[in-house]
Amino acid sequence: MRTVIDLLLRNAVLPRTTAPVDLAVAGGVLVPAEGQEARETLDLGGRLVTPPLVEPHIHLDAVLTEGQPRPNVSGSLFEGIAVWADRVPDLTHDDVQARVRKVLRWQLANGVQTVRSHVDVCDPQLTALRALVELREEVRGVIDLQLVAFPQQGILGFPDGKALMEKAVDLGADVVGGIPHYELTREDGVASVEFLMALADDRGLLVDVHCDETDDEHSRFVEVMAAETIRRGMAGRVTASHTTAMHSYNAAYAHRLITNIKRSGMHMVTNPLDNAVLQGRFDTGPIRRGHTRVKQLQAAGVTVAIGHDSVMDPWYPLGYGDPLQAAFVLAHLGHMSGAEELPRLIDMITVDAATALALPENRLRPGDPADLVVYDAPTDVDALRLVARRTLVLRGGRVLARTEPARTTVTWDGVEEEVTFLR
Ligand code: FE2
16 A cells, blocks of 8 residues: 655755755654655755754853943954953843744754754853753754853863863763963963863763864864774764864964864864954954865865854954854855865754764765755755855654745846846
């Protein structure tokens, strides 16, 4: 007897292809589409479909606080940290949850279904972390939230820093963070990495460290992370974020470091939006771009994902939580405009970001969960070029977000014509 499946998506275009295919959903997973009869059929009209977007790096506790308690006048990283330190005492449970709920909805509308958020734990009350642990349960089944215990002001350099990290893990942080380049000395930076790696290893947790987010070519803590990852056998569980100093390393050192990163099985996250405005601040010209060595890392076989980092906070006053916007910026700042490189940028916000977060693979093959995103664009490169809106977001075959495509007309010589921005 023939069974009727739940949903048939007609005319979907997958990444790196142009010919439309059909996708079929039964019981929340993808099944072979050929000859299927479905209760509901949607014609996607030749639009791009990708696996869900994954946000590997954001600071949800700080979102939408731009201007509070005062604006970041210089726009610099260090003024941003000072402004944030003055905002932390005003954090309340409801304040954090209200701002985060709003941005999670923005992210969901953009197709994001997993979010790794760093949460500042340099707060004796751990107000933000408690609020986010609660919210993680509230949004389960819609967005998967991974929480990083992130010591914004250091572990050794902040009063009771080690105890706060341990308490954060006890409260339910999924990932152990750090900021070695911000510790008081090089030795403290090394000790902070050794401490946080041991903490994660002992508790069976993941690691994601803000590492070498500076233009100082002598900031070299990623090598310590790689060494600890190798010694502890933590391949696949450790991510280094930002790593902007790598931009300024000499070629011989960068080569040795990238070789060891590959050997360790670490992942990398680059944050082009924030680092485009925060790095090179001490340069008077030429001004360095201050991004990590994305293409060299990828050529060595290291997974590199793109993070958004901030949405309207003391470090970055712009953004609406769309990874595609960050990918668009990296295409420029990372010289990733080559024909093979543009589709790679879509990988970096979907499948590569999933790898960086140790998530199961979803390639939209039969058997994969029916978690997917439809773009108002016919190909991956057009989606990137137009920073195209997501028209449909499905999770387990259920519609979680919908956007009506915009329709634009131009009147020229008295004739009104539609403009699609497609050639
Ligand atoms: Fe960050």
